[in-house]
Amino acid sequence: xxxxxxxxxxxxxxxxxxxxxxxxxxxxxxxxxxxxxxxxxxxxxxxxxxxxxxxxxxxxxxxxxxxxxxxxxxxxxxxxxxxxxxxxxxxxxxxxxxxxxxxxxxxxxxxxxxxxxxxxxxxxxxxxxxxxxxxxxxxxxxxxxxxxxxxxxxxxxxxxxxxxxxxxxxxxxxxxxxxxxxxxxxxxxxxxxxxxxxxxxxxxxxxxxxxxxxxxxxxxxxxxxxxxxxxxxxxxxxxxxxxxxxxxxxxxxxxxxxxxxxxxxxxxxxxxxxxxxxxxxxxxxxxxxxxxxxxxxxxxxxxxxxxxxxxxxxxxxxxx
Amino acid sequence: xxxxxxxxxxxxxxxxxxxxxxxxxxxxxxxxxxxxxxxxxxxxxxxxxxxxxxxxxxxxxxxxxxxxxxxxxxxxxxxxxxxxxxxxxxxxxxxxxxxxxxxxxxxxxxxxxxxxxxxxxxxxxxxxxxxxxxxxxxxxxxxxxxxxxxxxxxxxxxxxxxxxxxxxxxxxxxxxxxxxxxxxxxxxxxxxxxxxxxxxxxxxxxxxxxxxxxxxxxxxxxxxxxxxxxxxxxxxxxxxxxxxxxxxxxxxxxxxxxxxxxxxxxxxxxxxxxxxxxxxxxxxxxxxxxxxxxxxxxxxxxxxxxxxxxxxxxxxxxxx
Numbered sequence: 001x002x003x004x005x006x007x008x009x010x011x012x013x014x015x016x017x018x019x020x021x022x023x024x025x026x027x028x029x030x031x032x033x034x035x036x037x038x039x040x041x042x043x044x045x046x047x048x049x050x051x052x053x054x055x056x057x058x059x060x061x062x063x064x065x066x067x068x069x070x071x072x073x074x075x076x077x078x079x080x081x082x083x084x085x086x087x088x089x090x091x092x093x094x095x096x097x098x099x100x101x102x103x104x105x106x107x108x109x110x111x112x113x114x115x116x117x118x119x120x121x122x123x124x125x126x127x128x129x130x131x132x133x134x135x136x137x138x139x140x141x142x143x144x145x146x147x148x149x150x151x152x153x154x155x156x157x158x159x160x161x162x163x164x165x166x167x168x169x170x171x172x173x174x175x176x177x178x179x180x181x182x183x184x185x186x187x188x189x190x191x192x193x194x195x196x197x198x199x200x201x202x203x204x205x206x207x208x209x210x211x212x213x214x215x216x217x218x219x220x221x222x223x224x225x226x227x228x229x230x231x232x233x234x235x236x237x238x239x240x241x242x243x244x245x246x247x248x249x250x251x252x253x254x255x256x257x258x259x260x261x262x263x264x265x266x267x268x269x270x271x272x273x274x275x276x277x278x279x280x281x282x283x284x285x286x287x288x289x290x291x292x293x294x295x296x297x298x299x300x301x302x303x304x305x306x307x308x309x310x311x312x313x314x315x316x317x318x319x320x
Numbered sequence: 321x322x323x324x325x326x327x328x329x330x331x332x333x334x335x336x337x338x339x340x341x342x343x344x345x346x347x348x349x350x351x352x353x354x355x356x357x358x359x360x361x362x363x364x365x366x367x368x369x370x371x372x373x374x375x376x377x378x379x380x381x382x383x384x385x386x387x388x389x390x391x392x393x394x395x396x397x398x399x400x401x402x403x404x405x406x407x408x409x410x411x412x413x414x415x416x417x418x419x420x421x422x423x424x425x426x427x428x429x430x431x432x433x434x435x436x437x438x439x440x441x442x443x444x445x446x447x448x449x450x451x452x453x454x455x456x457x458x459x460x461x462x463x464x465x466x467x468x469x470x471x472x473x474x475x476x477x478x479x480x481x482x483x484x485x486x487x488x489x490x491x492x493x494x495x496x497x498x499x500x501x502x503x504x505x506x507x508x509x510x511x512x513x514x515x516x517x518x519x520x521x522x523x524x525x526x527x528x529x530x531x532x533x534x535x536x537x538x539x540x541x542x543x544x545x546x547x548x549x550x551x552x553x554x555x556x557x558x559x560x561x562x563x564x565x566x567x568x569x570x571x572x573x574x575x576x577x578x579x580x581x582x583x584x585x586x587x588x589x590x591x592x593x594x595x596x597x598x599x600x601x602x603x604x605x606x607x608x609x610x611x612x613x614x615x616x617x618x619x620x621x622x623x624x625x626x627x628x629x630x631x632x633x634x635x636x637x638x639x640x
Contacts, residue, residue: 024344026366045593046346107590266630270427273365273595273626306593310586314634 045306158186365626478506
C-alpha cells in the first residue's frame with residue numbers, strides 16, 4: 001500500500017495550479033476577539049464547484065492516460081465530489097458517470113448535471129454505491145475515482161492546507177472536517193511537513209463519529225447512514241488509505257452535534273458573510289466551542305464547502 | 321458648494337489604507353456564462369462592519385480636529401452607516417451617538433451597539449431623523465456626520481470603485497446601488513477618472529425610485545418610507561452634493577422590484593457563496609436582468625453590503 005506523502009501534495013499543487021482557485025484566506029476581528037486566537041479561515045467554499053473537492057478531482061483526472069480519458073470515469077458521492085468530478089471532467093473533456101444517493105441535496109444533483117455529468121441514482125438504504133460504481137466501471141470500461149480513498153485525491157485535497165500555511169505561516173492548530181478522511185489526511189500531511197508543531201484536529205458530526213471512534217480505538221469503526229445535517233460527512237468509515245494516514249498524522253479527533261453545527265454555520269454567514277454548508281462548518285464549530293486551548297494561538301480552519309440548498313434554510317433556522 | 325473630485329477619492333484611499341480592508345474581487349464562470357460578459361464583483365460585504373460604509377466613515381472621522389474628536393460625533397442611519405460610524409469611532413476612540421429608526425434590522429442595531437455606539441431610536445413614520453441629529457449636535461457639541469451628503473463620505477465611498485478598477489483594469493459598465501447616492505457618486509467620480517468610457521449605472525429599489533426620477537427629470541424627487549426589502553436604500557432623496565454629482569457623472573439609473581432583488585440575492589448566495597444583503601444585490605440585479613447591453617463587455621458590480629438578519633430569511637424565501 002502506497003500512502004501519499006508531502007511530495008505528492010507538492011506535485012498536486014503544481015498539477016492544479018492555474019486551474020483550481022487559490023482561495024481567499026479570511027480573517028475576522030470578531031472571531032479573534034471571541035476566541036483570543038488569531039484565526040485564519042481557508043475559504044474552500046469559494047473553490048470551483050463550491051468545495052475543496054475540485055482539487056483532488058482535477059489532480060486525479062488530469063493524471064489519467066489518454067486511453068483512460070477517452071473511456072471515461074465513474075465515481076460515487078453524496079454531492080461535492082460528484083460535482084467536482086463532473087466539473088473536472090468538463091474541464092478535461094473526460095466522460096464521467098456519477099453515482100449519487102437519491103436523497104442528495106437537489107442543488108448538488110442539479111449542479112452535477114449542469115457540469116455535464118451523467119447521474120445514476122441509488123437508494124442509500126438498500127443499495128451499495130461502491131458495488132454500483134465497480135459494476136459500471138467493469139461493464140463500461142470506466143476508471144473508478146473514489147471520493148477519498150485514492151492517493152491522487154488525498155494529495156489534491158492536501159493542497160488547501162498547503163496554500164494556507166504557505167500564505168499565513170506556521171499554525172498551532174488546524175481544524176478540518178472529516179467525512180471519509182481525504183481532506184483531513186491530506187491536510188495533516190501538509191501540516192506535518194510545513195508546520196511540524198501544528199496540532200491537526202479532525203471534526204465529525206456527532207451522529208456519524210465513526211472516525212473519532214476509529215482514532216480512539218485504532219480499529220476501523222463504521223456507521224450506517226447517520227442522520228445529520230452534515231451531508232458531506234455521512235460516509236460509512238475511513239478508507240484503507242485515509243485510516244492509517246489519520247492515525248499517523250492527525251493529533252486529535254472530535255465531534256459536533258447538529259444544533260451547534262448549524263449555530264456555527266449561521267454565525268459564519270452573519271459575521272464572515274460567507275455561505276458555508278453544514279459540513280463545511282465542522283472545523284469552525286470545534287474551534288469555537290472552547291474545548292481546545294486555542295487562546296493566544298495561530299489557528300487555521302478549513303471551511304470546506306458552501307453548496308447549500310436554500311430550500312432547507314427554514315428548517316435549519318428552526319433547528320439551531 | 322464644493323463638490324468632491326477624484327483627487328479627494330485618491331486622498332481618501334491614502335487615508336483609509338491599512339485600516340479599511342482592500343476587499344476581494346470575486347469572479348464566477350457561471351455568471352460570465354449566463355451574461356456573456358466578464359463580470360467582476362467588488363465584495364464590500366467583506367468590508368469591516370459588513371459594508372462599504374466604513375470607507376467614508378473612517379475617512380470623515382479621521383479628518384476631524386483633536387477638539388472635534390474629543391467632543392464626539394452624531395449621525396443618523398438606517399443601519400450600515402450607523403455601524404460604520406460606531407466602528408470607525410471605536411478605532412479612532414471618538415465618542416459617537418447614532419440615531420437609528422426603531423424598525424432597523426435588529427442585527428444592525430446589535431452590531432452598532434457592539435461597536436460601542438450610543439444608539440438613539442426614532443419612529444420612522446412620525447419623527448425627522450435629521451432634526452434629531454441636528455438637535456443632538458447642537459445640545460451636546462457633537463459634529464454631525466450625515467450618511468451620504470458630505471464630501472469626505474462621498475470621497476471615501478469612491479475608494480471601492482477605485483480599488484476595483486485599479487485591480488482589474490478599465491471597465492465598460494459599473495453597477496452600484498443607490499440610496500442617498502454617496503456610493504454611487506463616489507463610484508462615478510472614480511470611474512470617470514480611471515475608465516472614462518465606463519457607463520456607470522445607479523440602481524434603486526422600484527418602491528423607492530426617487531433618484532431614478534430625479535435623474536430623468538433633473539429635478540430633485542423624493543419618496544417617503546418606501547416599502548422595500550432594500551432597507552439601505554429607503555432614503556428620502558439624493559442630497560445637495562450627491563444629486564449634482566449623479567447628474568454630472570452617472571450614465572443611467574434604473575430600478576429593480578423586490579422579488580427580482582431577492583432572487584438575485586439568493587443567486588449570489590448560492591453561486592458566489594457570498595452573503596449579500598438585499599440592498600447589496602441591487603447592482604447585480606440590474607446587471608443580470610438583461611436590460612443593459614453587457615454581452616462581451618467588462619462589467620464591475622459593487623456588492624455593497626452583507627448585513628442580513630437571518631430571522632428574515634423564511635419570509636424572504638417565501639417572497640422571491
